[in-house]
Amino acid sequence: MASRSLAQWLAYLEQLHPSAIDMGLDRVREVAQRLGLTRPAPLVVIVTGTNGKGSTCAFLASLLRASGQRVGVYASPHLVRYNERVDVDGSLASDDELCTAFAAVEAARGEISLTYFEMGTLAAFWLFERAQLDAAVLEVGLGGRLDAVNLIDADLALVTSIGLDHAEWLGNTRESVAVEKAGIFRSGKPALCGDLQPPAELAQAAERLGAPFLQRGEAFDLRIEAASWFWRGRDAQGNELSLPGLPLLDLPMENAALALQAYALLDRPWVPERIAAALLATRMTGRLDRRQVERAGETLNVLLDVAHNPHAAEYLARRLAMKPVAGVRRAVFGVLADKDLDGILAPLERLFAEWAVATLPTGRSREGSEVAALLAARGAQVQVHPTLVEAFAAQLAASAPGDEVVVFGSFYSVAEVLAQLTSPSESAEA
Numbered sequence: 001m002a003s004r005s006l007a008q009w010l011a012y013l014e015q016l017h018p019s020a021i022d023m024g025l026d027r028v029r030e031v032a033q034r035l036g037l038t039r040p041a042p043l044v045v046i047v048t049g050t051n052g053k054g055s056t057c058a059f060l061a062s063l064l065r066a067s068g069q070r071v072g073v074y075a076s077p078h079l080v081r082y083n084e085r086v087d088v089d090g091s092l093a094s095d096d097e098l099c100t101a102f103a104a105v106e107a108a109r110g111e112i113s114l115t116y117f118e119m120g121t122l123a124a125f126w127l128f129e130r131a132q133l134d135a136a137v138l139e140v141g142l143g144g145r146l147d148a149v150n151l152i153d154a155d156l157a158l159v160t161s162i163g164l165d166h167a168e169w170l171g172n173t174r175e176s177v178a179v180e181k182a183g184i185f186r187s188g189k190p191a192l193c194g195d196l197q198p199p200a201e202l203a204q205a206a207e208r209l210g211a212p213f214l215q216r217g218e219a220f221d222l223r224i225e226a227a228s229w230f231w232r233g234r235d236a237q238g239n240e241l242s243l244p245g246l247p248l249l250d251l252p253m254e255n256a257a258l259a260l261q262a263y264a265l266l267d268r269p270w271v272p273e274r275i276a277a278a279l280l281a282t283r284m285t286g287r288l289d290r291r292q293v294e295r296a297g298e299t300l301n302v303l304l305d306v307a308h309n310p311h312a313a314e315y316l317a318r319r320l321a322m323k324p325v326a327g328v329r330r331a332v333f334g335v336l337a338d339k340d341l342d343g344i345l346a347p348l349e350r351l352f353a354e355w356a357v358a359t360l361p362t363g364r365s366r367e368g369s370e371v372a373a374l375l376a377a378r379g380a381q382v383q384v385h386p387t388l389v390e391a392f393a394a395q396l397a398a399s400a401p402g403d404e405v406v407v408f409g410s411f412y413s414v415a416e417v418l419a420q421l422t423s424p425s426e427s428a429e430a
Contacts, residue, residue, distance in 0.1 A: 006095040009102045010082055013116045028118045028148045032125070034108040040128035041072060041136035044152050045262060048140035048181045049160025051312045052194065052255040056160050057137045058282050059251070059259035065090060066278035067268040069134040074124040074149070076117065076141050079286050079415040080422060086124045088131050093124075101126045117141050121148040145183020156262050157184045157211075159193045159202065160255060163311035175199045185211050190265055194258035214261060222257040229253050233261040235270075243272055247280050250288050252315065286414040288319060291421065295396055301325070301404040302396075304418060308335065308410045310343030316408060317347035327402030328353035330395040334360040334388050334413040335371060342374075344409065349375065352406070354398070355382040356391035360412040388416040 004012065045060060047053050057073055064071045070089045078084035086093035093101075101123035105114075114122070121141075128136050138154075140147045159181050162174050178198060182205035185191045191206045193215045206213035214220060220233030231243040241264055249256055256279050264270070283289075289304040307316040320329065331352040335341055355375055359368040368384045375382040385391035388407075395405045407417045 004099060006082065006098055009099055013119050016114060016116070016119065024146050025148070025151055027112050027114060028122065029151055031105065031109045031112055031114065031122060032151055035104065035122065035126060037125050037129060039152060040125045041133040043135040044154050045135065045137045045156045045158065046140060046149060046152065046154035046184045047137065047158040047160065048144040048184055050163035050177070050309065051315070052160035052252055053139045055251045055284050055287055056158060056255040056259050057139050058284050059256045059279060060262055061137050062278040062282040063259060063263040063275060064135050064268065066274050070132070072128040072131060072133045072136045074121070074136070075139040077411050079411060080419050085120060086127060088127060089133065093127055097127060098123060118148045140184065143180040145180045150184050153186050154184055155189055156265065157186065157189065157191045158258060158262055159195065159198070160258060161195045161311060162198050163309060175201050178202045185209050187211065190214060192258060192261055194254055216257065220257060220261040222253055224253060231257055231260055233264050236265045236267060243275065246276050249279060250290065251282060251284060286418060293396065293421065298401050300396055300399050300401060303404055303406045304414045305406070305408045306411050306414050307408045308339060310340055313344040314347045317351060320351055325402060325404045327400055329404045329406055330399060331355045332388060332392045332395055332405060332407040332413070332417065333357050333371065333409040334368065335366050335409040336360065336364045337366040338364065341366065341371065345375070345378070349378055349380055353381065355380055356385055356395045357382060358385045358388045358391045360388065360410055361416065362412055388413055389420050392417045392420065
């Protein structure tokens with residue numbers, strides 16, 4: 001087992017369990033007990049939500065590290081390398097570290113079957129415990145109540161937003177989604193919500209547990225101005241705090257506001273200049289990720305964003321409107337079959353001069369031809385390509401320096417193009 005490469009381990013994990021998703025904590029809890037796992041760190045923050053989990057985790061980790069804390073972050077999915085899922089104090093876990101952790105989990109599980117995500121979650125916890133961290137920021141994979149991350153009792157529970165996604169597991173109403181996400185709340189521990197209008201079920205769940213409930217728009221909020229933004233919130237004693245004149249961020253400032261409120265509850269140094277610098281330095285691959293590509297002596301603009309449901313598409317549309325380009329925008333788009341395609345296209349369809357679409361490299365993909373037909377029926381200019389990489393190349397070829405190519409629709413879409421951009425075998429002219 002220990003001699004497997006990381007690629008071999010991941011291939012093994014993919015076929016280990018009969019289904020990719022198997023909601024429930026009994027199996028993973030039993031293996032955790034066999035491993036002797038307790039807590040990944042003295043302070044544990046768990047983050048769930050329909051959108052915005054990753055950037056909220058990144059913001060909070062940046063704030064904690066800026067205050068001198070050793071922080072681990074567990075996130076999913078990855079875009080190019082599995083190692084992206086496990087960050088130990090600012091460095092991605094190495095292949096060898098992950099292989100050793102997988103071997104430990106494999107030896108402990110015995111006859112118990114675990115999913116790919118469950119194996120990865122236990123491996124991350126195993127690594128975190130051995131790293132002697134001060135804090136662990138854990139991103140829920142799906143839902144909350146029955147997600148493997150919820151094996152741990154959170155000191156702080158964060159809900160970024162509540163929308164409709166993964167209806168086959170979470171239900172097809174915001175109320176049912178709220179019930180699942182509230183499953184990460186714990187008795188007496190603060191529960192934070194970044195959604196301005198969450199279903200009542202969220203606050204009701206916190207009340208039943210005696211968990212202080214801090215909602216954006218009430219306990220904390222933000223105001224975005226022309227060249228800066230303002231945050232207000234409260235500390236653990238209920239005293240009001242404020243931070244004016246914060247620099248505008250590329251990542252969602254709504255999620256920064258949620259992370260700030262979490263940080264404010266944690267009795268850590270409150271140094272406005274250090275806080276502003278930590279937020280400004282926070283980056284996330286594939287989330288409002290602006291890059292430049294050199295092609296034939298010209299510098300072309302690219303934006304990568306994993307927007308893959310209506311809520312995320314609406315946010316992407318707002319951010320594009322905030323940052324006009326000198327030329328035109330061109331879309332590179334692929335989407336999974338179980339996503340609300342109409343809901344994704346509605347806020348974005350008029351923002352692009354031309355669409356290039358393709359079928360994603362997964363059996364879960366919606367056919368590119370089907371996407372193209374729907375766009376054409378809406379009056380869009382659209383071309384179908386065999387792959388996302390070819391769609392991206394075509395849009396770059398059609399672009400001038402003042403244009404912007406926007407790649408979105410799925411983690412798969414961004415991963416395909418990102419792998420092309422970061423491949424060492426590709427020249428700068430790619």
